[in-house]
Each structure stands twice: as structure tokens, then as C-alpha cells.
Amino acid sequence: DKTVKLAVIAGDGIGPEVIAEAEKVLDAATAGSGILFEKTRFALGAARFLETGDTLTDEDLTAIKSHDAILLGAVGGVPGDARLKNANIERGLLLKLRFELDHYVNLRPSKLYPGAPGPLAAPGDIDFVVVREGTEGPYVGNGGSIRRGTPHEIANETSVNTAFGVERVVRYAFDLAERRRKKLTLVHKTNVLVHAGAIWQRIVDEVAREHPHVAVDYLHVDAATIFLVTNPGRFDVIVTDNLFGDILTDLAGAVTGGIGLAASGNINPDGAFPSMFEPVHGSAPDIAGQQKADPTAAILSIALLLDHLGLREESARVTRAAEDDIAARDGAARTTAQIGDSIASRVRA
Amino acid sequence: DKTVKLAVIAGDGIGPEVIAEAEKVLDAATAGSGILFEKTRFALGAARFLETGDTLTDEDLTAIKSHDAILLGAVGGVPGDARLKNANIERGLLLKLRFELDHYVNLRPSKLYPGAPGPLAAPGDIDFVVVREGTEGPYVGNGGSIRRGTPHEIANETSVNTAFGVERVVRYAFDLAERRRKKLTLVHKTNVLVHAGAIWQRIVDEVAREHPHVAVDYLHVDAATIFLVTNPGRFDVIVTDNLFGDILTDLAGAVTGGIGLAASGNINPDGAFPSMFEPVHGSAPDIAGQQKADPTAAILSIALLLDHLGLREESARVTRAAEDDIAARDGAARTTAQIGDSIASRVRA
Numbered sequence: 191d192k193t194v195k196l197a198v199i200a201g202d203g204i205g206p207e208v209i210a211e212a213e214k215v216l217d218a219a220t221a222g223s224g225i226l227f228e229k230t231r232f233a234l235g236a237a238r239f240l241e242t243g244d245t246l247t248d249e250d251l252t253a254i255k256s257h258d259a260i261l262l263g264a265v266g267g268v269p270g271d272a273r274l275k276n277a278n279i280e281r282g283l284l285l286k287l288r289f290e291l292d293h294y295v296n297l298r299p300s301k302l303y304p305g306a307p308g309p310l311a312a313p314g315d316i317d318f319v320v321v322r323e324g325t326e327g328p329y330v331g332n333g334g335s336i337r338r339g340t341p342h343e344i345a346n347e348t349s350v351n352t353a354f355g356v357e358r359v360v361r362y363a364f365d366l367a368e369r370r371r372k373k374l375t376l377v378h379k380t381n382v383l384v385h386a387g388a389i390w391q392r393i394v395d396e397v398a399r400e401h402p403h404v405a406v407d408y409l410h411v412d413a414a415t416i417f418l419v420t421n422p423g424r425f426d427v428i429v430t431d432n433l434f435g436d437i438l439t440d441l442a443g444a445v446t447g448g449i450g451l452a453a454s455g456n457i458n459p460d461g462a463f464p465s466m467f468e469p470v471h472g473s474a475p476d477i478a479g480q481q482k483a484d485p486t487a488a489i490l491s492i493a494l495l496l497d498h499l500g501l502r503e504e505s506a507r508v509t510r511a512a513e514d515d516i517a518a519r520d521g522a523a524r525t526t527a528q529i530g531d532s533i534a535s536r537v538r539a
Numbered sequence: 540d541k542t543v544k545l546a547v548i549a550g551d552g553i554g555p556e557v558i559a560e561a562e563k564v565l566d567a568a569t570a571g572s573g574i575l576f577e578k579t580r581f582a583l584g585a586a587r588f589l590e591t592g593d594t595l596t597d598e599d600l601t602a603i604k605s606h607d608a609i610l611l612g613a614v615g616g617v618p619g620d621a622r623l624k625n626a627n628i629e630r631g632l633l634l635k636l637r638f639e640l641d642h643y644v645n646l647r648p649s650k651l652y653p654g655a656p657g658p659l660a661a662p663g664d665i666d667f668v669v670v671r672e673g674t675e676g677p678y679v680g681n682g683g684s685i686r687r688g689t690p691h692e693i694a695n696e697t698s699v700n701t702a703f704g705v706e707r708v709v710r711y712a713f714d715l716a717e718r719r720r721k722k723l724t725l726v727h728k729t730n731v732l733v734h735a736g737a738i739w740q741r742i743v744d745e746v747a748r749e750h751p752h753v754a755v756d757y758l759h760v761d762a763a764t765i766f767l768v769t770n771p772g773r774f775d776v777i778v779t780d781n782l783f784g785d786i787l788t789d790l791a792g793a794v795t796g797g798i799g800l801a802a803s804g805n806i807n808p809d810g811a812f813p814s815m816f817e818p819v820h821g822s823a824p825d826i827a828g829q830q831k832a833d834p835t836a837a838i839l840s841i842a843l844l845l846d847h848l849g850l851r852e853e854s855a856r857v858t859r860a861a862e863d864d865i866a867a868r869d870g871a872a873r874t875t876a877q878i879g880d881s882i883a884s885r886v887r888a
């Protein structure tokens with residue numbers, strides 16, 4: 191039997207609820223397959239910080255690195271909680287994991303599943319993947335301020351973009367486009383961010399030459415948001431930087447029926463570090479513990495995890511089960527566990 | 540009689556067509572009012588660059604500064620035109636005007652006019668204004684690259700945010716909120732861009748204390764894009780930085796029936812420099828000269844111009860005429876001039 195060491199970070203808010211369902215589905219999909227998921231639970235997030243003052247210790251990080259993959263729910267406390275004022279769980283935990291584990295591909299598929307209620311009157315067929323760079327750009331934390339708190343304060347943030355970092359994610363995106371509908375759209379803001387824009391454009395142009403069958407186009411980020419609501423069907427693979435990818439994928443989640451369905455993988459394709467799978471949504475403390483959260487995004491993240499581990503058939507079964515469940519929805523309220531149970535039983539069927 | 544010196548930059552692509560209609564409507568709205576618009580035409584844009592190699596000379600700038608206001612159509616050549624490779628009309632002309640004329644308020648109202656076709660199935664009432672900072676942030680052009688064109692290239696872009704610059708635009712936004720539904724939303728990405736985010740949050744908190752009747756909230760930019768498609772009615776005044784404002788206003792234009800209706804003002808509220816009014820859309824070279832462009836965004840920019848000049852009644856007449864025209868649309872194709880004529884005759888009525 192093969193053993194997969196899985197680090198589970200359920201996190202805060204609705205994290206534990208959606209992860210419980212994701213684990214149900216993982217168990218259902220791999221039962222009898224001869225693959226054993228050996229889970230280690232890591233208590234990380236706002237709750238841990240409030241208890242111990244720690245966000246992510248060196249020991250946590252070392253322990254997590256010894257796993258094959260990571261499943262993460264959501265992290266982050268109640269907005270405005272004064273005790274978290276200086277915590278920044280996002281930077282100290284979530285982004286730290288992405289950076290330390292060199293998750294340079296942030297993979298975010300968007301699909302309008304039949305039956306999913308979306309906000310668009312005429313959405314058309316939506317099925318694209320955003321390949322968001324995960325370790326550079328405006329996210330590097332290369333900022334600072336002087337004369338803080340005074341009328342003379344100046345606060346800077348520097349976006350850092352390297353040929354090394356851009357090329358590897360662009361290559362990943364082209365490879366993905368080759369396996370899909372062979373269309374790749376670079377999204378940036380080259381007319382304003384001329385230096386960062388130029389390195390992205392240059393590298394896309396260069397790698398494009400190795401992929402003559404992939405049709406390549408370019409959109410400014412502002413124009414891309416327009417197309418996401420007026421003609422999302424035009425996209426196949428979008429490659430973009432860390433910040434633009436953040437913005438586009440939340441919008442993409444919204445137009446495809448809500449952030450409750452949007453899955454993501456933070457991937458280190460080299461395999462040097464464990465990749466991490468998480469729903470795009472946050473911890474939503476306002477509905478936590480009420481069984482109101484939709485676990486589908488977490489469950490679809492399981493499908494990405496299984497695919498990443500090479501368990502393609504198991505992955506496809508999870509995706510199909512989730513799709514079938516979505517198609518069968520009639521608007522009646524279900525608990526988080528009811529949705530998880532329904533998908534798990536479809537996986538077993 | 541009062542004379543207003545108006546600089547007109549029709550620009551490229553559809554610019555001249557939509558500006559012709561905007562001028563018709565301006566003339567109609569001010570005929571017999573005793574206000575004389577003395578127009579100077581500036582040939583600026585890609586066409587001028589191709590002819591002379593100049594983008595915006597010191598003489599141009601000095602001449603423009605001697606005017607009371609500026610009306611701009613759209614600038615920018617055909618994408619991919621090799622002769623424009625090193626031009627960057629956007630930075631060298633449009634952004635240069637905004638920066639040199641200290642247009643620190645980029646005012647972009649979004650309204651779903653009755654009858655306007657939008658992409659949302661259930662848009663609700665949409666009526667908000669984005670107050671976008673216009674002279675700082677990631678737009679400052681503070682970037683560079685080393686080892687350009689090599690596998691070791693590093694390209695940086697620095698977002699610069701000053702207390703001076705943030706406070707003045709935040710104050711403008713609060714004053715506007717006082718005159719509207721008294722709700723202000725700060726949009727940023729404070730959890731990631733911690734330094735730039737902190738200065739915005741601090742100043743909004745401080746100015747909020749002087750406006751106890753304005754309800755203030757905060758959204759991360761990614762979440763804001765979700766609300767723009769799921770619940771745009773929640774917004775009244777949005778205040779945000781230069782880049783986030785660029786993205787949100789294109790998206791806002793799309794959800795309110797298309798960028799053909801979105802007007803904007805680049806305002807220097809101090810009056811030290813002329814303010815500039817322009818449609819949010821670009822030069823759309825693909826449909827230029829075909830009378831296919833919708834001049835409504837340019838015409839609604841005239842309403843903003845008139846309002847800025849204190850001609851409130853004339854402004855309201857233009858807005859009403861455009862709204863009436865939109866409400867009467869039945870989907871039949873009309874030329875740019877037909878739309879302009881229709882709105883101009885409604886203004887006169």
C-alpha cells in the first residue's frame with residue numbers, strides 16, 4: 191500500500207467545517223484503493239495565535255515540510271478583533287507557507303457547473319483556469335514607511351518580478367494550455383507598470399515560440415475584468431501575477447456561482463516542497479459553526495490534490511460527484527455536512 | 540458674458556467621433572446661457588506621435604495649463620503597431636497630463652440607467668461613485684529593471700503613497716459621501732500590501748472622525764470585485780488607490796451596461812490646474828471612423844465638466860437628456876451622430 195502523508199490545517203471560522211466534509215470525500219474516493227492517507231493535524235490560524243502568540247513557528251514549518259501535501263481550510267480571525275491587530279495571519283501564515291514552500295503556481299480553475307446559480311444573465315460556457323504566480327510580484331512584502339503616523343508619512347510597496355520566477359510559471363501555463371483548448375491570455379497592466387509588464391510580456395512572447403499551436407493574447411487587467419462579466423467564455427488559460435491573479439480569481443469565483451465553489455492549489459511543480467490545496471474563500475467568521483458554509487470549494491480542492499498526486503481517476507470521481515450534486519441542487523437549504531454527505535455518497539456510488 | 544477656455548483633445552480612434560457629439564451636446568446645453576466656450580484644439584495622441592515624434596511637449600503642456608478645463612476623447616494607437624513600440628502614449632500623454640495637472644481625484648460615477656442593458660441577471664439599484672486617487676500609488680512610474688532581456692532580469696515597480704496625497708483624496712471622498720447616501724467604502728489590500736494599506740486605513744479612520752454621520756467600511760479589492768457583481772447596490776462612495784480604482788471602474792462600467800456609458804473627471808479640486816473630463820473607454824481603433832462608437836460616455840463627461848464649472852443646471856439637463864435617451868433605446872442600431880443628435884435635441888427640448 192502507498193502512504194500519502196497529508197498535513198491538515200483546518201484553520202479558523204468555517205475552515206474546520208468545510209475540511210471535515212473534504213476529508214469525508216477524500217476517504218470515500220480513496221477507500222479500497224490501496225492508498226493510505228496518513229494525516230497530521232496542525233492547529234494554526236487566529237485561534238492558535240490568540241492562545242499561544244505563535245503564527246507559524248520554525249518547528250511547524252519543518253514538520254509541515256515532511257509531508258507530501260497540505261489541505262488547508264481557511265485562516266483568519268474576526269475582522270476588527272483588537273487582539274489580532276498586530277497578527278497578520280494572512281502574511282504570517284498563509285503567505286509564509288506559499289513563499290517558504292515555493293508555491294509558485296497558484297492554480298485556480300473556474301467553471302460554470304450546470305445548475306450553479308450565477309449572477310450573469312447570459313453567462314455562456316465558462317471553463318478556464320487562472321495560473322497565478324505565487325511567490326513574487328507585489329506580494330513579496332518588500333515595503334516600508336517613514337514618518338509613520340504623521341502628515342509626512344510615505345509608504346512604499348515594491349513589486350519584484352524576476353525572469354526566473356516569471357518564466358517557470360509561464361511555462362507551466364503553456365503546458366496546461368497545450369492540454370486544454372490551446373489558448374493563453376496574459377493579463378497585466380503593461381501600459382502603466384512598464385517594467386514589470388515588460389518582463390511578463392517578453393517571457394510570454396519567448397515561451398510562445400515553443401508552443402506554436404497555442405493561441406496567445408494579452409489583456410490589461412482592467413479590460414480582463416470586463417470580459418469576465420461580458421464574455422467569460424473567451425478564456426482558457428490566464429497567466430498573471432500574484433496580485434492580478436488574486437483579483438481575477440475572486441471575480442471569476444463570483445461569476446461562476448460563488449466563492450463557495452472555487453477551489454485552488456498552491457503548487458510547487460518541482461516537488462521540492464509539499465503543495466497545498468485550499469478553497470479560495472476565507473474563514474467567514476460570521477457564519478462559522480453554524481453549518482451554513484458550502485464545503486464544495488474545499489471538496490473540489492480535494493480533486494485538485496488527488497490530481498496533483500497522480501490519482502487521476504479518484505480526482506475525476508470527486509469532480510463528477512460534486513458536479514452532479516451541484517446539478518441536483520434545487521435551492522433548498524442544506525447543512526455543510528449534508529452537502530458533504532451527498533457528495534461523498536455520490537463518490538462511493 | 541462669461542468665457543470658459545476649453546482645451547479639446549479629441550485624440551485617436553473613436554476619440555474624434557465621440558468628442559464631436561459631446562461638443563454638440565455642450566453647445567446645446569449652454570446656448571443662450573451667456574457662457575461662451577472658447578475652444579482650443581490640441582492634436583495629441585498616437586497620430587501626432589507618428590507624424591512628429593512628439594507625445595506631449597512642454598509647449599503643449601504650458602498651452603493646456605492656460606485653459607479652464609480639458610475635454611479628452613481617447614488616446615492610443617492600434618495595438619501592436621510596431622511604430623508605436625517605444626511611444627507609450629498612455630504614460631507619456633494621458634498619465635503625464637494627470638500627474639502634471641495634479642488631477643488627484645479621478646471621479647468615476649457608476650449608475651445603472653433604466654433601460655441600459657447590463658450583464659447581471661438581477662442588478663438591483665446601482666448608483667455609486669469611485670473616487671480614485673490619480674497621482675500616486677503603483678502609477679508613479681517608480682520602477683526599473685536590471686539585466687534586461689536575460690534570464691537574470693529583475694524588474695521592480697514601486698507604489699508610492701503619501702499622507703499628503705492620501706488625505707486630500709480621502710477628504711474629497713468624505714465630502715462627496717456627505718452629499719450622497721453617507722456611506723464610504725475604502726478598498727485596498729491591507730492584509731498583503733501592509734504598508735500602503737496601513738496609510739490608507741489610518742487616514743480613512745482619522746478623517747472618519749470628522750464625519751460621524753458617514754458610515755465607513757472596508758473591503759479587500761478581491762472581495763470588492765465580488766460585490767460589484769453580486770450586490771453592487773451596497774456601494775455609495777468608494778475611495779481607493781490609483782490601480783485598484785482603474786480595475787474597479789472598468790468592472791463597474793461593465794456591470795452598469797458597458798463602458799460606452801462610463802464617464803470620468805480627472806479633477807484638481809484646488810483649481811490650480813484645469814481639470815480634465817474623458818470617457819473611461821479607450822480609443823478602440825478597430826471600430827474607429829465607422830460611426831459605431833457610443834458617444835454617451837463622452838456626453839456624460841460633459842455633464843461632469845459642467846458640474847465642475849458650477850453650471851449645475853446645465854449639467855443636470857445633459858444628464859437627464861442622456862438618461863432619457865438611454866431609456867428610449869430599443870436595441871436598434873444608431874450611428875454615433877444619431878445618438879449625439881438625439882441627446883442634443885433632448886437637451887434643447
Ligand SMILES: CC(C)[C@H](C(=O)O)[C@@H](O)C(=O)O
Pocket residue numbers: 280281284285436470730731761
Ligand atoms: C488571504 C489573502 C492573503 C489571500 C491572497 O491575497 O492571496 C486570499 O485572498 C487568496 O486569494 O488566497
Ligand SMILES: CC(C)[C@H](C(=O)O)[C@@H](O)C(=O)O
Pocket residue numbers: 381382412629630633634785819
Ligand atoms: C490608458 C490607461 C493608462 C488608463 C489608466 O490605467 O488609468 C485607463 O485604463 C483609464 O482607466 O483611464
